[in-house]
Amino acid sequence: MSCWQTVQDYGLRSLGIGERLLPKADFTLCQQFTLIGSGMLWNIYFGVLALGLGFFMATALALGKASPSPLIRKPSDWFIFLFRGSPLFIQFFLAYEAFVLLPRNGIDIPLGIVTLTAETRWLTKAWAGALIVLFLNTSAYAGEIFYGALQSVPKGELEAADAYGMTGWSKFRRITWPTMLRLAWPAYTNEAIFLFHATALVFFSGFPAWRQQGDALYYASYFADKTFNPFIPYPIFAGYFVLLTLSVIVVFGAINRRLNRHLATERRSRLRLRPQIIR
Amino acid sequence: MKRILLGTAALALSASVVSAEVVRMGTEGAYPPYNFINDAGHVDGFDIAVGNELCKRAALTCEWATNEWDSIIPNLVSGNYDTIMAGMSITAERDAVIDFTQNYFPPDPSVFVGLSDNIDLPHAVIAAQTGTIQAAHVAETGATLVEFATPDETVAAVRNGEVDAVLADKAFLAPIVDEDSELMMIGPDVFLGEGMGVGVRESDTELKEKLNAAIQSMKDDGSLNELIEKWLPGAATF
Amino acid sequence: MTSPDRNAILAQLNFARSVPRPVFDFCTDPSLLDDLPWLACYLSTGKHMAFYGSFITVLVLLAITAPIALAFGFGGAMAARSSFAPLRWFGKAYTAMVRGVPDIAFFLFVPIAMDQGLEWLRHKVKCPDWDLPVRQGNDFVVCDAAKLPLSSSPQWVHEGYGFALAVAAFAVVFGAFAANVLYGAMQAVPRGQVETGEAYGMTARQTFWRIVVPQMWVFALPGLSNLWLILVKATPLLFLLGVEDIVYWARELGGSKTSTFTYPHSDWRLYYFLALLVFYLLLTQISEKIFGRLSRRLSHGQATLGGEAQRKAAV
Structure with a gap:
């Protein structure tokens, strides 16, 4: 069987398109590259959506944590403490156990005359359940980063905004928020990289694989178990992740340049590739 | 491991x-x-x-x-x-x-266990432990296979409705079915x-x-x- | 969940053996007991003792791994600063690797690679006249004398060896993280300090050990405390290395039990995992408190913002 044929058969296997049964014997390098690559689609799906949604939640949490009202501050504090203080692995387990405990016929929500039945079964599937956990997790980490940046927004900029008569939403939208992002960006880039790494835990963590559709690590360990040889699938997996990490750095670097474009060249903060490790 | x-x-x-x-x-x-x-x-x-x-x-x-x-x-x-x-x-x-x-x-026979016997087995969602003869059997029948690492998790998945049924050794499932009035054996025994x-x-x-x-x-x-x-x-x- | 083959095992501090009979006298026939005594008996079974013991396993792993990882990190950071190019490249590559690849990949890979590597070396030394290939198809075959540990070894050797492999995997990964932090901290020591040392006629080695190393810790502390928290939060991955840790026992104990067992119950995994959550929240919370205190002590007398604030407060 040619390699191209293998790619056609298994390239989208992780999404359930192509051959139904996984290869069982006579594994080729091509099969390993194709299937592990196919699994990467899930890693990208989880990473992109969790980051995209988490960005807004994180902003809200940062503002909440900086709020003078304890009614808003305390819940934000606790949320961040809960998700930053415990292992993601445990969060996955707990979330799965909690989701399966939801009534299997759905929850009835009485809305006056009509009763709405909320379907809950989909929450136990990785595409939804794990995404929710990753989303909450990255929101907490990024929220803490944004909060730190918010505290370091220079007073002068805020006073200048006041002097221009800006208030409320327009001041936040045009001054506070862009500066906060600019300051937080290097740390946030780190968080993004580590969130993508965390997506490798999804199918190792209590969410079962349906129809043998899993992420890159699911297939890598499938091959390692079947061939008893870890020296091929794990390096392939690592190679894919290096590429993914480099793409994240390129995209976030471009955004960083845009955030800093108003500054004189020598004052622009270059995206440092080594600073704190977040997770 | x-x-x-x-x-x-x-x-x-x-x-x-x-x-x-x-x-x-x-x-x-x-x-x-x-x-x-x-x-x-x-x-x-x-x-x-x-x-x-x-x-x-x-x-x-x-x-x-x-x-x-x-x-x-x-x-x-x-x-x-x-x-x-x-x-x-x-x-x-x-x-x-x-x-x-x-x-x-x-x-010894294997058997399907579910919450109702009103299940279309060839098109149902079936749990099995990864790497067992039962998992291989389900993957080949056309039913949707959901794999779990331990036998206990396969039964838990039936109880919470995540899957329609589990396929496992009869001797393993029999005491579980005896003690849980919700669970029942479905269809004939499967010899593997x-x-x-x-x-x-x-x-x-x-x-x-x-x-x-x-x-x-x-x-x-x-x-x-x-x-x-x-x-x-x-x-x-x- | 699949969990690939690692030759790791676990060191299970064997509490089961040390509990020969029920802790409470009334536990002889649990099926007759009321709820409360039943629970007391249930929570003091040999299996639960093993569960409690596994918390110690986790703490022991942390206590052993942290200093080793710090040593790896120190070596990596020194290598990355080396004037000898190949050593420097090695140091940089080591510190870069954890950024590109998820740590979990290393945890799955390092123990088995180390195990096979060591066995292969011993095989070369101990059985030089072995003529079969070591890799036969799927099998990795070495002569009996090269097996690690020897199959005739007692159980605790097997357990200890597996635990050691797990420690090694953690040390390699967290050593790379620590190297990042320490490299940054060494660079952060004010250049003027080193120059002053040189002006006094110190060699590069002397300035490094007498000036850079003593002063870098205050700069390294935030990074290291962060790293400690990451290490704490990575310990559930021990489970994937085959170590019988708290996650393993929580799953084992929480699963529903039929009357084959002395204490039948339904699916209680949620409660066990909640207990683990509380354990980790406490551990991270206590760690943060300790690091906060340490940071205040280290800042004392330093030309940093924190040190300056302390000086002003004292005046």
Whole structure:
């Protein structure tokens, strides 16, 4: 069987398109590259959506944590403490156990005359359940980063905004928020990289694989178990992740340049590739 | 994954035997009543009872080690223990990698268990433990396979409605169905595999012969049937 | 969940053995007991003792891994600063690797690679006249004398070896993280300090050990405390290395039990995992408190913002 044929058969296997049964014997390098690559689609799906949604939640949490009202501050504090203080692995387990405990016929929500039945079964599937956990997790980490940046927004900029008569939403939208992002960006880039790494835990963590559709690590360990040889699938997996990490750095670097474009060249903060490790 | 737990079970079986040969017995420890970890924290069950008796008859010193199911064969092959007694059915696919003794438990049916018998099995969502004959069977029937690492999780998935049914050994599911009025067996029994045997490395012919002889002697004097009746009431005997 | 083969095992501090009989006298027939005594008996079974013992396993792993990882990190950071190019490249590559690849990949890979590597070396030394290939198809076959540990070894050796492999995997990964942090901290020591040392005629080695190393800790502390928290939060991954840790026991104990067991119950995994959550929240919370205190002590007398604030407060 040619390699191209293998790619056609298994390239989208992780999404359930192509051959139904996984290869069982006579594994080729091509099969390993194709299937592990196919699994990467899930890693990208989880990473992109969790980051995209988490960005807004994180902003809200940062503002909440900086709020003078304890009614808003305390819940934000606790949320961040809960998700930053415990292992993601445990969060996955707990979330799965909690989701399966939801009534299997759905929850009835009485809305006056009509009763709405909320379907809950989909929450136990990785595409939804794990995404929710990753989303909450990255929101907490990024929220803490944004909060730190918010505290370091220079007073002068805020006073200048006041002097221009800006208030409320327009001041936040045009001054506070862009500066906060600019300051937080290097740390946030780190968080993004580590969130993508965390997506490798999804199918190792209590969410079962349906129809043998899993992420890159699911297939890598499938091959390692079947061939008893870890020296091929794990390096392939690592190679894919290096590429993914480099793409994240390129995209976030471009955004960083845009955030800093108003500054004189020598004052622009270059995206440092080594600073704190977040997770 | 090698998982040797319970150093507990260093069973110096026959004190009179001076043989220094230690045979490490691998099991899963999560498949009652075949093998499980009892409340005292020791491995226990049908496999263990048979294994200990076999060691006694073959004059071997045996020590139990537990290992996760999905890597139980690789770790036998790489020498982390010397036998597998984990309710493992003899199949052609496994036989290609390791060797089996003659069976110590006759072919026993597998069965589907679900919350209602109103299930279209070929198109249903079926849970099975990863790497079992039942999982392979489901993957080939066209039903949707959902894999779990441990047997316990497959049953939990039926209870919480995540899947329509589970396919596993009847002797494992029977006590669970007896004690849970919600669960029921669905459809006819499914016959898979050629009974359960002790897995050994292909190069270990000497150990294999010793165990074969011991199993034969247990079959001959009826003591194997006694153990089956004790641990797996209602199951087929020799 | 699949969990690939690692030759790792676990060191299970074997509490089961040390509990020969029920802790409470009334536990002889649990099926007759009321709820409360039943629970007391249930929570004091040998299996639960093993569960409690596994918390110590986790703490022991942390206590052993942290200093080793710090040493790896120190070596990596020194290598990355080396004037000898190949050593420097090695140091940089080591510190870069954890950024590109998820740590979980290392945890799955390092133990088995180390195990096979060591066995292969011993095989070469101990069985020079072995003529079969070591890799036969799927099998990795070395002579009996080269096995690690020897199959005749007692159980605790097997357990200890597996635990050591797990420690090694953690040390390699967290060593790379620590190297990042320490490299940054060494660079952060004010250049003027080193120049002053040189002006006094110190060699490069002397300035490094007498000036850079003593002063870098205050700069390294935020990074190291962060790293400690990451290490704490990575310990559930021990479970994937085959170590019988708290996650393993929580799953084992929480699963529903039929009357084959002395204490039958339904699916209680949620409660066990909640207990683990509380354990980790406490551990991270206590760690943060300790690091906060340490940071105040280290800042004392330093030409940093924190040190300056302390000086002003004291005046």
